[in-house]
Amino acid sequence: MCEKIGARCDVFKPANTEKFVMRNKLAAYLTLGLFLCSSNLKAYADPPVNEGKVIFNSRCASCHNVNKILTGPALAGVDQRYSIDWIVNFVHSSQAGN
16 A cells, blocks of 8 residues: 555554564553452442441441431431541440440
8 A cells, every 4th residue: 555655655664563562562551450450349449338327227326326316326427527437446346335
């Protein structure tokens, strides 16, 4: 095709074809590896919402609501009132007897 339009075909070929092929293979493997790693990390990066919902419904919902005061206080904004460390400690301590 290059000959028909008078262009030099060797302009489009890399100087070292073997290196060019190796770079393309390396790029393909790296891209595949990154894709596989990122898809695996996504499974770990998302919080286990369904598991938390089941635990809340079975252990907390009888006394707590997000917006209403029941036996226990409403939980809306609890992260603004207490530190995350305090909340985790309290939840673990309150479940120790169960």
